[in-house]
Amino acid sequence: MISDIQKFSLHDGPGIRTVVFLKGCNMRCPWCHNPESIACEKTLEFLSLKCISCGSCVRVCPTGALRIDREGLHLDRALCNGCGACAEVCPTHALSMVGRRMSVDEVFRIIVSDKQYYDNSAGGVTISGGEPLIQPRFTASLLQKCQEGGIDTAIESNLCVPQQVLESIVPYLDRVYCDLKLFDDTSHRRVTGVSNQPVLDNIRYVSRLGIPITVRTPIIPGFTDTEENIRSIAAFLASMPIHTYELLPYNPFAAQKHLDIGVPYGITSDRTSRLTMDILQSVAASEGAPVVVSKEKE
Numbered sequence: 001m002i003s004d005i006q007k008f009s010l011h012d013g014p015g016i017r018t019v020v021f022l023k024g025c026n027m028r029c030p031w032c033h034n035p036e037s038i039a040c041e042k043t044l045e046f047l048s049l050k051c052i053s054c055g056s057c058v059r060v061c062p063t064g065a066l067r068i069d070r071e072g073l074h075l076d077r078a079l080c081n082g083c084g085a086c087a088e089v090c091p092t093h094a095l096s097m098v099g100r101r102m103s104v105d106e107v108f109r110i111i112v113s114d115k116q117y118y119d120n121s122a123g124g125v126t127i128s129g130g131e132p133l134i135q136p137r138f139t140a141s142l143l144q145k146c147q148e149g150g151i152d153t154a155i156e157s158n159l160c161v162p163q164q165v166l167e168s169i170v171p172y173l174d175r176v177y178c179d180l181k182l183f184d185d186t187s188h189r190r191v192t193g194v195s196n197q198p199v200l201d202n203i204r205y206v207s208r209l210g211i212p213i214t215v216r217t218p219i220i221p222g223f224t225d226t227e228e229n230i231r232s233i234a235a236f237l238a239s240m241p242i243h244t245y246e247l248l249p250y251n252p253f254a255a256q257k258h259l260d261i262g263v264p265y266g267i268t269s270d271r272t273s274r275l276t277m278d279i280l281q282s283v284a285a286s287e288g289a290p291v292v293v294s295k296e297k298e
Contacts, residue, residue, distance in 0.1 A: 002102050003037040003130060005110055008117070013154045013175060015123025018111050020142070023099050025131040027158055027192040029181065030266025031220050033254040037130035038263070042099035044082055045260050046075050050094035057086035057095055077262040098261070104141045112149055124152025124174070133161045136168055143172035159202040160194055166202050175243075176206050176213040181224050183232035191223055204240060212243040216294070219280060220250050221269035230280045231287055238288035245289040249277055 001023040009019045024040035025032075036043050051073045058066045058073075065079035066086060073094075084097040111125050118124050125146050132139045132155050143153045156177045159166065180199055182188040188196040206213045215237055219225045230247070237245050249272040258265035277293050284291035 001040060001042075001099050001135070002107065003034070003043075003098050005107065007110075007114060009126070012126040012128060012156060013124065013177070014152070015121035016114075016117045017123045017126050017154075018114055019126045019128050020107055020111070022127065022129045022132045022135050022139070024134050025129055025158075026134055026160055027131070027194055029192050030264075031218065031223070031250070031254065033257070034128075034130065035254065035258050035263050036098045036261050039099075040134075042082060042084065042097045043261050044075075044077075044080060044084070044087065045096050045098050046073075046262075047094050047096075047260055048072065050092045052092055052094075054091060056089040056091065060085045060089050075262070104138060104145060107142055108145050108149075111146060111151065115149070115151060118151055122152070124154065126154040126156060126177075128156040131158055131160070133157050133159070133165055133169065136161075136165050140168050140172060143169065147172045147174070159199045159206075160196070161198060161202070163198075163202060163205055166205065170206065170209060170211060173211055176211055178203060178206075178213060178215050180215050180217055180233055181220075183229055183236065187229075200236070203237075203242070207240040207242055210241075214244040214246055215242055216246045216248055218248040218250060219272045219277065220267065221272065222267075225250075225272070225276060225280065227280065227283050230283050234284035234287035234289035234291065242290065245284060245291045246294050247277060247280055247284070247291065248294045 003023045004021040006019045009017045012019045021037055023037050025038045032038060036045060053068050053072055055068055058068055063079045063081050065076045067074050087095045087097045127139050146153050152174050153172055154175045159178045182191060185196050217224055217233055234245060251271055255265045281291055281293050
C-alpha cells in the first residue's frame with residue numbers, strides 16, 4: 001500500500017532520489033509530518049481550499065457524511081465509511097483517497113525511469129513512510145530489485161520491529177536513516193505508544209554490520225527538546241560507529257496535513273529556535289556523537 005511516490009527529492013539521502021512512501025505506521029507521534037501515511041488502509045483527504053462547493057460529492061455519499069452550507073463543504077468523519085465515492089466525482093480533487101496498491105514491478109518501473117539522474121548525482125531510491133518495515137516483504141523485494149539494477153538504496157525507518165524483520169532487509173540496503181525520538185523508554189511509550197527497546201537494539205545491529213546509519217532526533221518543543229534527552233541519545237550513539245547524528249528542527253507545517261485528514265494535531269509550538277538547536281548540538285557534541293543540525297524542509 002503506497003501513499004505517494006516523490007521524484008527528485010534532495011532531502012532523503014545523497015544525490016537526487018525517488019522516495020517511495022508506504023502506508024502504515026506502528027508509532028503514533030503527535031507531531032507526525034506524514035499523518036496521511038499512519039493508517040494502513042486508504043485515507044480520505046479533504047483540501048478545503050480546492051473545494052468549489054459544486055455538490056457532486058454530497059449527491060453520491062451513501063452515509064450522509066457530507067453537507068454544504070454558506071461556509072462551504074463540511075465532512076462528518078464519524079459518518080464517513082471511507083468508500084471513496086466522493087473522491088471519484090470531485091472535479092477539483094479537493095477530496096481524494098490517499099493510498100493505492102501497487103506491485104513491486106509497478107513501483108520499480110517508476111523508479112528506474114530516472115536512473116540517469118541517480119547515476120549523475122550519486123543518488124538513488126529511499127523507501128519511507130509511514131513505516132516501511134511493517135510491509136517487509138514488499139520493501140525487501142523492491143530494494144533487491146533496485147540494488148540489482150545498480151540503484152543506491154536507503155530506508156527511512158523507526159526500526160521498531162523484531163530484528164528478524166530487519167535481517168530480511170539489510171542485505172539490500174546501502175544506507176539507513178533511523179529516528180530515535182526519546183531515550184527514556186517510559187517517555188517513549190507515553191508519547192509514541194511503543195517501547196524504544198527494539199529501536200536501540202536495531203541501531204546496534206545495523207552499526208555492527210557496517211551499514212552507514214544516520215540517526216535522527218526531531219526536536220519537538222515539550223517532547224524531545226531537553227538537554228537530558230539529547231545527552232542520553234548522544235552518549236548511546238557515541239559508543240558505536242554510526243555515520244551521523246542529525247538533529248531536525250521542528251517545523252509546524254504538518255498541522256494543516258492533520259486537519260486535511262481529520263486527525264488531531266498535538267503540538268502548539270512554533271519553529272525551533274536557532275539558539276535551542278545550537279545548545280542541543282553542543283550537548284550532543286560534548287558526548288562525542290558526530291552531530292549535525294539538519295536544514296529545515298520548507
